[in-house]
Amino acid sequence: MAPAAWLAAAALVGALVACADREVSTPALPAAEFLFAAGDSTYWVRSGGDGMRVRSAPILLTQVDGGLVEIFLTDDGAEYPDASFATVRLWSRALPSPDSTLLFADSTVLRELAAWRRAHPREPEVDPLDEETPEDPRTVVQDEIEILDVHGPYLTFEHLLNADIDGGPEHTHFGRRYVIDVRSGARMQVADLLGAQEAPRVLAAARASLAQLTDSITKAGAAGDERAAAAVETLASFRFDSASFGLTDLARAPALAFMVPGNGADGEALALHLPPIAVAPPAWWAAVQATLPEWSADSSRVRWIRERYEVAARPSADGDALALSLSGPAGTDRREWPVATVAAPAYQLISLESPPLDSAARRALSRAFDVSTALDGLMQRASAPRRSHAFPRVLPVRRTGDPLPE
Structure with missing residues (x-):
């Protein structure tokens, strides 16, 4: 190929690559907020345009009447x-x-x-x-x-x-x-x-x-x-x-x-x-x-499907740990974002975006995580529940007379 022809071909390829670069968009991190219980802890996960935040504590929470x-x-x-x-x-x-x-x-x-x-x-x-x-x-x-x-x-x-x-x-x-x-x-x-x-x-x-x-x-x-x-x-x-x-x-x-x-x-x-x-x-x-895990037929993955996102957890080879990930809803680019590696097994996922937490509930949840983390040295460890994919819970033990969170 003559030098001039080679330069023309190179320019054409460069233009096509540039166009391709402009057309490719990076999937946005899904907007999500949920509590994920696994191993002996609960994980509070928040994600969106400003990134992802993950917090954990040995706390037991349940969802009642919203x-x-x-x-x-x-x-x-x-x-x-x-x-x-x-x-x-x-x-x-x-x-x-x-x-x-x-x-x-x-x-x-x-x-x-x-x-x-x-x-x-x-x-x-x-x-x-x-x-x-x-x-x-x-x-x-x-x-x-x-x-x-x-x-x-x-x-x-x-x-x-x-x-x-x-x-x-x-x-x-x-x-x-x-x-x-x-x-x-x-x-x-x-x-x-x-x-x-x-x-x-x-x-x-x-x-x-x-x-x-x-x-x-x-x-x-x-x-x-x-x-x-x-x-x-x-x-x-x-x-x-x-x-x-x-x-x-x-x-x-x-x-x-x-x-x-x-x-x-x-x-x-x-x-x-x-x-x-x-x-x-x-x-x-x-x-x-809706809070319970849905396992694949071969037990290689557990997931929770929500309207705006999907959470998946994959067990390690020895089954002792779970790799937790977040992805967009079905029908979108299914890129997965790693959330955390947690102790197995998975238990429940409580969505917090519908209904959304108000400011008072958010402050109270944050204080509850603070107290549970502070009491990590004073625990009563519950034994493994007798059911599939359950987990041994760790609950804070508060001595009588200790102040409760406000």
């Missing part, structure tokens, strides 16, 4: 050289209100503490932060609250009470599962959640499941299974309790999981956990379902 409700624990009790008393209370607070609602408290620990103080008026109290406490005190009265799940206005938890009083009454070891309304603390029955028509079917299915389970254990014990034979000895202690159940979900559909309390040969608290029972979705479930 607003946010924080769930937290407070602890109380006392330590003595040969006695230990510890109790936990469960609370909720609707943002931005400064007032908290007591959801659950067992009076046993504080009642026994008062009785012990009357019987030992000169016994000095031990500060567990400054002094070593005995490893095996003769009197131990403690209770625990284990958060299992939250679905909109309904919180599922288990309560375990252990009371071993030196020279006192018979030891007490008892556990039970509850579903409560975070707005009032009301304890839910099956009919309260599902209606009078669905409740009898679900309760009959739960009793049948228990009968099948105990029958299987009995047959296995008779066939020589040593573990089953040991379990047979405790079967008589298990009594079906129609109110000892939890609300869970299976593939974004509601289900109930019953816990049947019992006791071991030495009096320790035991429980039979029945398989979840799928239930007909009640009217209030639609709002909850």
Whole structure:
């Protein structure tokens, strides 16, 4: 090619590239604001024309009637050289209100503490932060609250009470599962959640499941299974309790999981956990379902689809972490922006742009994140919920007397 022709061709290519450069536009970062719960934290994500901001805290929040409700624990009790008393209370607070609602408290620990103080008026109290406490005190009265799940206005938890009083009454070891309304603390029955028509079917299915389970254990014990034979000895202690159940979900559909309390040969608290029972979705479930993760068929990705954006999370090779990303809605350039790498598994996503947060709610949410972060050294770690893709929650424990956020 002659030099002149080569220069002309080069100029033409340059002009075409320049035109292409002018026509290509970089996709705008989607305008989004949401709370993403995964691992042991909640992530507050805001994105738009000024970039992306991500904040995290060990806080438990749920969406109720279009607003946010924080769930937290407070602890109380006392330590003595040969006695230990510890109790936990469960609370909720609707943002931005400064007032908290007591959801659950067992009076046993504080009642026994008062009785012990009357019987030992000169016994000095031990500060567990400054002094070593005995490893095996003769009197131990403690209770625990284990958060299992939250679905909109309904919180599922288990309560375990252990009371071993030196020279006192018979030891007490008892556990039970509850579903409560975070707005009032009301304890839910099956009919309260599902209606009078669905409740009898679900309760009959739960009793049948228990009968099948105990029958299987009995047959296995008779066939020589040593573990089953040991379990047979405790079967008589298990009594079906129609109110000892939890609300869970299976593939974004509601289900109930019953816990049947019992006791071991030495009096320790035991429980039979029945398989979840799928239930007909009640009217209030639609709002909850929107917050739940939608997994791909091969479990390679979980996503939440919103009108103006989509959030996806991809598990690492070992399944311990999730790569969280944000993209525009379907039908647009599907460029993904990385948000954060978080601990697995994914739990829920609460959208904050519809309805949008007002200034008071935004300030209250920011204060709640501040308090939870500050209390990161004082935690009660809840165990892993017994459902797919759930996560062990970490809740701030506020000691009685500590100020609550305004």
